[in-house]
Amino acid sequence: MSAVRGRDLRKSYGRIVAVDGIDFDVPVAACFGFLGPNGAGKTTTMKMIYGLAAVDGGELTVLGLDVSTERRAVKARLGVVPQEQNLDRELTVRENLAVQALYHGLPEDGRIDELLEFALLSARADSRPGQLSGGMKRRLLIARALVNNPELVVLDEPTTGLDPQSRLAVWELLARLREEGVTLIVTTHYMEEAQRICDRLVIMDEGRIVAEGAPPELLERYEEDTLEGVFLQITGHSLRE
Amino acid sequence: MTAADYVPSLPGATRVWRRDLRVFSKVWKGALLPQFFDPLFYLLAMGFGLGTYLATVNGIPYKQFVGPGLMASAVMWAATFETTWNIFFKMEETRLYDAVLTTPVEVQDLVLGEMFWAATRAVIYGTVFTTVVTLFGLVDSPWAVLAPLFLMLGGACFAMLGLTFTSLIKTMDWYSFYYTLFITPLFLFSGIFYPLDKLPDWVSVIAWFTPLYHLVEITRGLVLGPDALSVVGNAAWLTVVTAALFLIPVRAFRRRLVA
Numbered sequence: 078m079s080a081v082r083g084r085d086l087r088k089s090y091g092r093i094v095a096v097d098g099i100d101f102d103v104p105v106a107a108c109f110g111f112l113g114p115n116g117a118g119k120t121t122t123m124k125m126i127y128g129l130a131a132v133d134g135g136e137l138t139v140l141g142l143d144v145s146t147e148r149r150a151v152k153a154r155l156g157v158v159p160q161e162q163n164l165d166r167e168l169t170v171r172e173n174l175a176v177q178a179l180y181h182g183l184p185e186d187g188r189i190d191e192l193l194e195f196a197l198l199s200a201r202a203d204s205r206p207g208q209l210s211g212g213m214k215r216r217l218l219i220a221r222a223l224v225n226n227p228e229l230v231v232l233d234e235p236t237t238g239l240d241p242q243s244r245l246a247v248w249e250l251l252a253r254l255r256e257e258g259v260t261l262i263v264t265t266h267y268m269e270e271a272q273r274i275c276d277r278l279v280i281m282d283e284g285r286i287v288a289e290g291a292p293p294e295l296l297e298r299y300e301e302d303t304l305e306g307v308f309l310q311i312t313g314h315s316l317r318e
Numbered sequence: 319m320t321a322a323d324y325v326p327s328l329p330g331a332t333r334v335w336r337r338d339l340r341v342f343s344k345v346w347k348g349a350l351l352p353q354f355f356d357p358l359f360y361l362l363a364m365g366f367g368l369g370t371y372l373a374t375v376n377g378i379p380y381k382q383f384v385g386p387g388l389m390a391s392a393v394m395w396a397a398t399f400e401t402t403w404n405i406f407f408k409m410e411e412t413r414l415y416d417a418v419l420t421t422p423v424e425v426q427d428l429v430l431g432e433m434f435w436a437a438t439r440a441v442i443y444g445t446v447f448t449t450v451v452t453l454f455g456l457v458d459s460p461w462a463v464l465a466p467l468f469l470m471l472g473g474a475c476f477a478m479l480g481l482t483f484t485s486l487i488k489t490m491d492w493y494s495f496y497y498t499l500f501i502t503p504l505f506l507f508s509g510i511f512y513p514l515d516k517l518p519d520w521v522s523v524i525a526w527f528t529p530l531y532h533l534v535e536i537t538r539g540l541v542l543g544p545d546a547l548s549v550v551g552n553a554a555w556l557t558v559v560t561a562a563l564f565l566i567p568v569r570a571f572r573r574r575l576v577a
Contacts, residue, residue: 090577127420129576149327149422157420163413167341176337180421182329224422 078141080105080260081126082230087134088121095121097284098135098188103277104256108251108261110271110278112304119264120160123233126262127157153181160233162214164206171202171215177224188224196220196250212243219250229260234271261286268304278312280304282312322555324568326426333423334431335438350446350480357388357447361454364511376513378542385456386541387463388511390472390533393444397473400436400499401480402493409484415575425572429564433477441466442471451541459543468540472533475556478563479529481544485570504530532556 081103088096089216094119103109118290124130126139128148137144139151165173174192175185196216204213208244215235222230235251236244251261251274265271271278280288280295288295288311292304299307309315342349361382365381383568408414415428423431445466483496507521508530514522525531532552537547 129416129419131576151423152420153422159416159420161413161416163417165337165417166412167344172340176340177421179333179336180418180423182333182422221417231488 079103079104079138079142081108081109081262082138083122083135083211084137085135086122086125086132086137088118088130089133094284096125099281099284099286101279101286101289103260105260106255106258108255108263108275109287110275111262111264111281112266112268112271112278112308113264113281114266116283118284119281120233122281122284123231123262123264126240127155127231128152153225154228156225156230158215158218158222158229158230158232158235162206162218164214164217164221164248165207169203169205170198170209173206173217173221174224177221181225181271185226185251188226192220192223195223195253198244203234210243212239212246215239215243215247216250219247223254230254233263233264234266235263236265236267244270268308272304280308280311282308287311319569319572323424323572324426326430327424330427331431331434332425334418334428337437338432338575339438350442353392353399353443354446356358356395357392358450360388360391361385361450365456367385368409373526376515381454382456382458382542383513383538384511385451385454386537387508387534389444389451389469389537389541390508391510392447392474392504393440393469393533394476394501394504394530396443396479397436397440397476398497400439401432402484402496403490405432405481405484406487406490406493409571411574415571425482425575426568429481429567429571430483433474433481433560436477436480437470437473440476441470444469444473455481457541459541461540461544465537468533468536471553471556471560472529472536475529475533475560479540481567482563482570485567485574504528505571509534529556529559 078103081101081237083099083101085098086096099122111122113119114217122132125132125137125144128144128151130180132145140154142151144151168176171189171193174189178185178189190199193202196219198213198217198220201213206217209217219232219235232251236247239247251263254261263275265307275292277291278289279286288307290298295304295307296302299310301307301310348391361381361384365384367379369384374380409461413488418426418428448462448465448469452462472511514525532555536549539545
């Protein structure tokens with residue numbers, strides 16, 4: 078069984094078609110990438126997976142459940158690291174995690190200390206989000222997504238806007254999650270990031286999936302040295318356009 | 319949207335309420351004091367100032383007439399602040415609701431939980447002010463001990479009105495209309511400062527359609543000696559309006575937050 082399965086998945090905002098009939102299967106315990114430029118439909122696809130955008134057409138099952146009818150059950154079992162920084166500014170770092178447990182109906186137990194340690198934030202437990210650096214905020218967002226012990230974590234551009242060192246720290250966290258068998262879905266427009274952390278990925282452009290495979294497989298198929306080259310060859314334009 | 323999208327989960331709503339309580343418990347000293355002075359100054363200025371010249375209204379000492387009315391308006395202001403500026407801030411500035419909605423909490427739980435929180439905050443302010451009114455010796459009836467219950471109901475009604483307005487506006491600028499054309503007129507024309515029974519009939523008819531009028535009727539009744547039937551009737555009005563409005567913010571917030 079796939080962790081996430083999409084069939085002819087569609088989403089429009091008025092006349093703008095954000096996701097134009099895509100098919101994909103995210104294998105359990107994989108790190109699966111959605112790669113593409115801004116506006117390719119990656120974030121919209123993520124929002125449909127975690128229930129913050131309604132599915133217009135097609136099918137989408139997450140952890141074997143239909144997202145349109147079993148939203149609460151799906152959300153209880155997944156973690157979300159959004160692109161936008163939406164921490165609770167009125168609470169401390171520790172309280173952010175405690176309140177996340179509350180929303181999930183879970184007790185405030187030792188797991189919160191574990192997560193603070195995991196995200197290298199133990200020393201900042203009593204700080205407010207406003208006092209944290211960009212990298213720390215991102216690690217807190219990741220820790221928050223793990224409070225409910227999710228089977229699947231969706232990360233929307235987890236390293237965008239971070240300095241190289243902070244990016245490395247995020248990659249390390251993701252590697253440790255993979256070792257624990259958590260399925261990861263990551264969107265990114267950094268090709269080298271995809272190449273480094275994803276064991277399978279799709280390339281999206283203008284709402285469609287234009288290529289799919291494991292990174293080495295794609296490089297071989299298109300006879301390119303980098304995913305950047307693969308993308309250029311398929312779409313005829315570079316990522317940053 | 320299906321019917322299930324309108325059915326709130328009580329545990330979900332309670333979790334939203336508990337988050338707000340947690341934040342309030344950290345800032346309550348700073349938050350409680352300013353809003354408490356407001357009705358107190360009105361009571362001193364109108365009740366004790368104006369009341370010196372205006373001995374009685376319908377046979378009731380003026381300060382005793384104004385006091386319970388201000389209990390009701392304290393609730394209105396508190397529930398309105400909470401569900402206008404504060405909710406808009408959480409929705410559009412900190413994007414807090416985007417995070418909450420990725421947990422099992424759904425939009426309808428959010429609306430119910432925020433309504434209960436705003437009502438809770440309103441009842442805290444209203445009850446503190448009720449204590450002041452009592453200390454000034456303005457309470458005649460033991461039924462006043464039931465005041466918090468009805469202040470909660472009034473708070474819920476104003477919270478639902480605020481949530482409805484907030485769910486429908488695009489920018490914060492619209493709040494100036496809400497305050498100047500709705501909340502402030504209610505404060506002035508709902509029978510807090512003068513009785514409506516000597517005014518033309520149409521004034522009472524309009525007043526009947528506004529929430530603060532019903533809450534003032536209740537609080538004044540409880541403080542001075544209630545007519546049970548009138549209290550029940552006014553409470554029913556507040557309950558029906560609150561419940562009937564619920565679907566509007568649920569629908570509008572879902573469209574806005576779950577596009």
